[in-house]
Amino acid sequence: DGGITQSPKYLFRKEGQNVTLSCEQNLNHDAMYWYRQDPGQGLRLIYYSQIVNDFQKGDIAEGYSVSREKKESFPLTVTSAQKNPTAFYLCASSIYQNTEAFFGQGTRLTVV
């Protein structure tokens, strides 16, 4: 069953802790993306990766980190430096440039 899997679906974090959100795809896509969704602000790009071992900052990368050690995996770490981490996080992938992106079901992160 092909697609993008994000885990966990819900995540609670204490202030000052780092957390890692998982994103795995079995679509053999080269490009992967992380977006943050807040009410009324649409989707904002955090990081993206075109190829293994390469990634670029998006528009709101501060307080986040990523790795791309395998083509299938693009985990996102929300660090304690991220001042307002409570949000809905979406991972996506695409074959490359002019093709549509496919999205996972999202992870809702709440800081408690």
Next chain:
Amino acid sequence: AQSVAQPEDQVNVAEGNPLTVKCTYSVSGNPYLFWYVQYPNRGLQFLLKYITGDNLVKGSYGFEAEFNKSQTSFHLKKPSALVSDSALYFCAVRGDYGGATNKLIFGTGTLLAVQP
């Protein structure tokens, strides 16, 4: 710089009536344009795309969109709305300039509410 505008936060339409969700864009080079739909607490589902060719693009669930280069618009349309179409709709754009990956930029979304 690339940008997408969805001027309406919400669109209300009666079931059976035609619907339009508006989108305008700004991009360097030729645009690649996309529409997605999102149901509550779910990821985005791809509806349709314009890459090149016919300006009228047909997609999933009876939706279509018309690319208008002179007006830099890509409005989403459906001839007859269903209550089940009620959801959040996002327009997205990517430019075709060569080199590094072009970012996929999203609008702020339009909430479509279809009344029975």
